[in-house]
Structures are given as C-alpha cells and as structure tokens.
Amino acid sequence: LWDDAPRWSGWGPPGAAARTLPPTAAPLLRGLGVDPDDVRPPVALEEVALAPPRLDAAVRDRLARVAPVFDDRPARVLHAAGKSYLDLLRLRAGRGDPAPDAVVVPRDAGAVAAVLAACVDTGVAVVPFGGGTSVVGGVEPLAGDLGGVVALDLGGSSGLRAVDERSLVATLGAGTRGPAAERALAERGLTLGHFPQSWEYATVGGMVATRSAGQASTGYGRIDELVRGATLVAPAGVLALPTEPPNAAGPDLRQVVAGSEGVLGVITEATLSVRPRPEVRRYEGFAFPSFAEGVEALRAIEQEHAAPDVARLSDEAETAVNAAIAGSEMQGCLAIAGWEGGEEDVPRRRAATAAVLARHGAGEQGEGPGAAWERDRYDGPYVRDALLDHGILAETLETATTWTGLHALHDAVGAALRAALEPWGTPPVVLCHVSHLYGVGASLYFTVVARQADDPEGQWRAAKAAATEAIVAASATITHHHAIGRDHAAYLEAEVGPTGIALLRAMKAELDPAGVLNPGKLLP
C-alpha cells in the first residue's frame, strides 16, 4: 500500500542504500567541527518507541466500516511525522510519538466524508496526509484536546480523472504523487510543470493545500495560480468549486482552498491548468560579480517580461559551497536560467533573457551548470539525510519580499541565524538563493548547516525563531512556499493581523465546527 512512499526515517525508497556525501564534502564537515568518519544512522524501525494506539474497539470498528484502517507499526511510524529537520531528528532517534492511533485510507470523496463524520462522532482528530513531505510540521499527528488522532491518507484518491485538452486543464485525485501525475499527463502530451524539490513524493492535494511553488513556477505559475477547480470535503459539507476561468463571482474560494492545510477540509481532487509537454528544455548558468548585481538582473528580466521558466540565483556563500562540493572553485554568484517549450520558442525566449542578463553584467557559463542543476534538482532531501548521518544540523527556510526589501532581508536572516547559533558554539554555514521571481519581488531560500549541539532540537528552535523574527521584523512573508503548519502558526498573526486570524477562525468554525481537522496547524 505504501510502495511509493518515502522511507519513514528520511527520503528515498525504503529499500535503497543511504546516500553518502562525496569526498569533496569532507572539508566542509571538518570546518563545522564534525569528524567525517563519525556516522550515526537512524535506529531500526523495530526500535522506534511507540505508545499503543488509543482508539477503543468501537471507534476503530466505526472507522473500519467506512475505510480500511491500519494501526501496524510501519503504517503508524510512516505517518508519525513529515520531513522537517525536527521530524527527522525525532524519528531517527526512535521517538515515534506522537504517532497516529491509526491510519485510514478512504477510497473516494464519499468515504472521506464518512471518515470525517465518524471522527466528529467519536471525538477523534484527523490529519489529512498526502505525500507526508511537510517541512513545517503540517502532518504532525496532534490530537489537540481530542482523545485520539488518525492520519487520513489520500492514497485512495489518486490518479488522472479527466483531461480537457482544448482548455488545458486536468482533474487529478488529491493523492496523486508528482511523478504519477506527470506520467499520466505525458501520455496525453501534457505536463503540469510543477516541480517542487519534494516532487518525487509530494501529492497534488498537498501541493494545493500548502500553496506550493515548483522550481519552474516562475514560468508555469505557482500551484495556486494553476488551480481552476477543487473539491474540499469538510465535516460541515462539500465545497465543490467548478472549473472556470478567473471571474468576479465574489471572493475567490479557490484561494481559500489553496493554503487551507487540512484545517478547513480535505482536498480530494483538484482541476489544474496544464500545458503541452515541452519539446525542448534548456538550462544554463550565468555568473555575476555579486549577489546584488545578480538580483538586479533577475529583477530586470522579470519586470521586462523576459523571465525564463526557471530562475535562481545563489548568493556568494551558496555559489562557493556548491562549487567546492563539485570539486571546483567559483567567485561571485551563479544563476541558473531555464526555458521549456517549443523548438522555436525556447531559443527566442532564451535570447530575450540572455540579452537583459548581459546588460546587467552576466557572464554566460553555458549548459554545464544547467545540466548539473538539473541532475541534482531533487537531491536536497537525500543530502540532508546524509548530513544527519554525520550529526549535522541541516535545514532550510524560506521567505519572500519586495525587490526593495530583498537585500536587507537576506542580510538580516543570515545575521539572525549566525547570532542565534553562536552561543551554542556551532557557527553555521548559511547559504541562500533567490528561487522565484515576481513583478513585486522574489523569494529567498536559505540553507543552514552546523554541527549539532547536545540539544539539537533546542539549538534549531532557537535558530528558527531568530530567523522567523527577523523575517517578521522585515515585514516579509513568513513562508513563500513551505506553508504554515505547526512551525509558523504562532507567526501568522504577525502577517495577517488579528482580524485576519479571526476571519480564518470563522471559516474553520463553519467548515469544521467540532474542530477535528488538523489541530495545532495553521492557526495560532
């Protein structure tokens, strides 16, 4: 049943060997104060401590009448956490709790509604579970003040359900993972074009619920821009939004479903804009003397409507570290630009982008860096597992702000992370890249690595709090594409204000009056 799920302790298929770091990473490890030969793998599944399931037999039977129920160790541990650094620290150390008391796998929207009704009746919390790839605690099985918690796995609601090729929209079951969606669409000559780093395991429903952005979203659009229709099953009823162009029929409820994070309901399917599969994909490197000059160049390509589909710019630190791991050296900053489309279209658009970049001092680096980026584009979570094997703190965080605020934000978050980790005696390496472009601004994606302290959770919580406070102080968004989950919930009010929180709570109270859906997430 969980054949296409990642291993419980990290990333990649359960049976495969753990990824190891290349020898070129050894100096980085030593620089952090880590011995490259000291390897600490996760405990075995059998060693994970798990409290017994709390559901009594009547509740379990009630659930089993509407959907298959699993409460074996592999199912519970697989659904016990997402894939954040804190999640992995916990599971790798064998701390399984909180784990769901059971995992239910309803086969369709009707069964989802029946599961919700059963949970309302029996006072059990429900955590909607798609790919389980949340890095913000979005799938942590918290029971809130209820007597138990189940993970509602959307694996039963997957697959390509309908395609309208003239209108370029496809309806996909919420549980459809990225590769399955692309395979099914490819048979029709189509692509969703949505490739978050978690793509191998992320599901369509999870993407919509978290407003995800893919690596090519500068071109294809964020998932919230692609949503044309959706079905959200809530305890109070089903919100079925038809497939329509943008319109003026009141507030856009699609944009309430997008970002609802399993707190307002369970997304069971979504109708998304798709595109013809590109005939050509071309990714290239461009070098800039400095991050500041690179940012100006990215601003120009976006605001002059010459942006590629993929656009990223590493800061000096990320550029240097990536080069070192690749066994080379590089000064300044490396940008990757990528174009996807027709055979005539791509060269034309590439020329438009390159002309603007050249005007801003870019040096063309050719397709070599592009090929390297493409090869490694989904590697982050594997590398993190390997870093954790070496006792290293390795986590990412992200934000977005206006072009005007971008430099101050970059500096403030980096400074906050360094200052927060200094007292722990674990000076970090902080890497950053711009990953998505908008007319108004761009996102910043930070990677933090440091030696783990004796209290690694406290260490990271301190660093994360400092970074988030710096983000809030800069009036930037607390999350560009990772979502709110558990980890950012306390900060949402800083972003949308008390009236925004009250409005979200009113939506929650209407759709989930008993409060069974995903307690402790999204709302403070």
Next chain:
Amino acid sequence: LWDDAPRWSGWGPPGAAARTLPPTAAPLLRGLGVDPDDVRPPVALEEVALAPPRLDAAVRDRLARVAPVFDDRPARVLHAAGKSYLDLLRLRAGRGDPAPDAVVVPRDAGAVAAVLAACVDTGVAVVPFGGGTSVVGGVEPLAGDLGGVVALDLGGSSGLRAVDERSLVATLGAGTRGPAAERALAERGLTLGHFPQSWEYATVGGMVATRSAGQASTGYGRIDELVRGATLVAPAGVLALPTEPPNAAGPDLRQVVAGSEGVLGVITEATLSVRPRPEVRRYEGFAFPSFAEGVEALRAIEQEHAAPDVARLSDEAETAVNAAIAGSEMQGCLAIAGWEGGEEDVPRRRAATAAVLARHGAGEQGEGPGAAWERDRYDGPYVRDALLDHGILAETLETATTWTGLHALHDAVGAALRAALEPWGTPPVVLCHVSHLYGVGASLYFTVVARQADDPEGQWRAAKAAATEAIVAASATITHHHAIGRDHAAYLEAEVGPTGIALLRAMKAELDPAGVLNPGKLLP
C-alpha cells in the same frame, strides 16, 4: 464635492449635452420598431420623487460627529443607484427611491471605522460607494431589515499614497478614480494598465471590491491579480494585508477582499502592481471568416503565449452592426489585438501574435479598426444613454467558460435572450464579443438591444433571468467581471454551492456581525 462624478441620470459630466446617435444608427432603430425622432429624455432632478430621509436627528448627529453628512437632493439622488439599465430606467423616470437617507464622506480609514461603529450602534445600513458605476445593483441603497441606510462615499479616501518604483507597486486610496490614478502614476512614469469600460468614473476600491477586468487585462492582468496589499475596514476590525509577493501563508485573504463587494468591509486603500508607462501602443484589426475560426485563433495565441495585451473578437452580429454604424459593411468577424510596451518589445510581440493569427486564417485589417476601437473604447455607457433616450432596451451581460464550452455558451445565451424577448413582441439584436483570454477559457460579453415594452423592467428581468439560467445550465460563471451585486445574488449558490455560501456567510458574520454592510448584495 461630486465634481468628478457622472451625472445622476446616466454617464458623462452633469453639464455636458446628451450624446446623440449617429445618423447611421437610424436603420437599426427602425429595425427594432423604434421611431428615431421619438426622443424621451430623463426627468429633471427636481422632478425625481424622493421619500424624506429617515434618520432621526440623534442618528444624523452621531454620524456628523465622525464624518461630513449630506442629505440634500443632489447627493441622495446621485447615490440612489448604480448604472445598470434597471437603475437608469428607474432614475430617468423620476423614481428616486430607494435613495440613501444620507451620504457620509469619511476622510480616512479611521473615520470609516467610526462611521461603521455609529451605524452598528444606531441600526443603520451602510452601502460603500466608490464610483457608483455598478451595473449589477451593487450600490442600490437597500436597508435590509434596518431602519435606514447611508451611502459611504469613498471620495474622502483618494489619491496616490505611496509608490515603490523598484517593486512596481503603488498604494492608492480606495476612492481614486481611474483617470486620477493614471494621472498620478504618469507623473512617475507608471501605469496601472487597468481600463474597464467604466474607467472614467470607476474607483480603485470599487475595482478591487468587484474583481474588475480592464480592456487590457489579457496583458496587464485582472485587478485581483494586481492586488498585492489592501486595507479592509470592517465593523469587527481592520484587515490590513501587507504588500507581499504571492506566498504560502495560509488561504489568500487578498482574494477574499477582492470580490467582497462592500459586504465584508470597506476597502479604504489597495496596493497594486503597476508597470512602466508604455512607450508604444498599437491596436490592429484582424478579420476571420467566422466566430468559430476567430475563437480558435484566440485560443491559440493565448495557449501558445503569444497573446497581445488587448484581445477581443466580435461575433458576426456585432461585427456587422459596428460596421453599419461606422457607415460600412463587413462580413465575418472582426478581432482587435493591442500591444503596449517598449519600442522594441511591441513590434516583436506583435509579430508573434500576428504569425499565430495568420496560421488560423486571420486577414490583417491594419491600424484603422484599432484606432476606431481606441477612440470608442469608453463610449458604451454614453451610447446606452442615447439608446434609452430613444426608448430602447440596452444592456450588457457577461460570463466566462472553458474554451471547450465557449461555443455552446455563446449560442445558448443568445438563444435564451431571443426566446425570452419574443413573447414581449420585441425581438432583440444580440451582439457578443470575446473580451478576455485565459489558458483555460475566455469571457463572453453580450450586448442586448430591443424596443422597450410597456413594462420595460419586467421585460428586462425576464430576459436577464433567461440568460442567467442559460449560463448556469452551461456551468459557466455568472459573472466574469461585473460582479454579483443584487442582480446575481440569487445565482451565486449555483456557482459555489451551499457550502460555499455557508463559508461566505461565516466570513460576513465574523466581520460584520450586526449585518449593517450592503444588505441584499452578494449573498442570496
């Protein structure tokens, strides 16, 4: 105070002479069974029947302590209706009621909040009033079950408040009309690029509240796509959404403010994406043998990313009527394509569009039709006034659907209008054009003209109901850019379902628990 407002009885400045129809329109009038020499102007302002204001002195004083209050005849009549056909029928015939009991003009967001508090305390309904250009009854001064109603005119909250030129965003007071916004932005070399047909009088707040689309929104984006920040003052509190790029911080409350139609709160300012003012504007005509072929061509330019900024395609009837009024003849269908931008950019983009159109059988008509469109682009409401002077039913309605559904929708709405007006003995002329392109589909904009029946209101209500029911039956949206207002409220549930309505009602109850804001609008 109302210097820049349109005349109470229609469109254009109060002092100017009424627009007349060109002699070429006479055959059209005769074809409808109308005598071109029979002219019926509106009554004089002094003849408009008005019930006395219902606010007692204590309530009026309470309001006057927080904002200027007007209850003179000109102020009340000017705020007694929007600019729909039914609105104009009523006012032109001298039926002023319902009129607001008073018009209040708070000077800033704080005063707006104080007005709302006073209205809650005294049980008076509040109709937020921007440009007053609603064509769906959005500003009808309905008191609901309250004892009085005031129009809250946003004229006190106007002007360009801030510009971030690096991030291309501008903050505008809600009461800023289209021309004032463009003038202020032009001084900074910028444009909002948002030009609905109502642009001369429409306000920024009204545009956002109704999710308006401008004539160039295929290129610049709908107003809801341009909103990066907004302030919504509600009785329960102020929702102040900061200026941010798209993000993943929960449901997008900007898209709840957009489309809130004065029912959830009063938009007092908005921060909108702007662009550098175009150096070049180029509009051209393209001819197609049929509407079907033209639609295919528009689909191709949009889905192949070769769309212009302005894209419209008249059906055979609209093409023929427009040609006749211009004193010429034309078979088939005329499309207008327009590009705005830099001197290098426009020819390049124009070539890309033209190449795709040519592949789909377009015949180039040059800049003549483009110039004619540009000259007349805001003329619709003036022409309607002239048609009403001739005792003609003249109204528009609009919808949008997928490319797959577009032809059936076009035919069904036209057939419904003809069938509904046939029993009145007033066969209509129904004109239609595609006005906005999306990957998933496009909008259809219908113009209906017919001889007025003895019961012109009943006549139009029957036709409008038939058209809307055809739209609902086709699963198309009940409004692409006119909004819901009073006229579409009964149909919103068909579009968003009972759970969608419940969700919107929950938002309303949270933000406006006393229900003073814009009774009878948006929600059924």
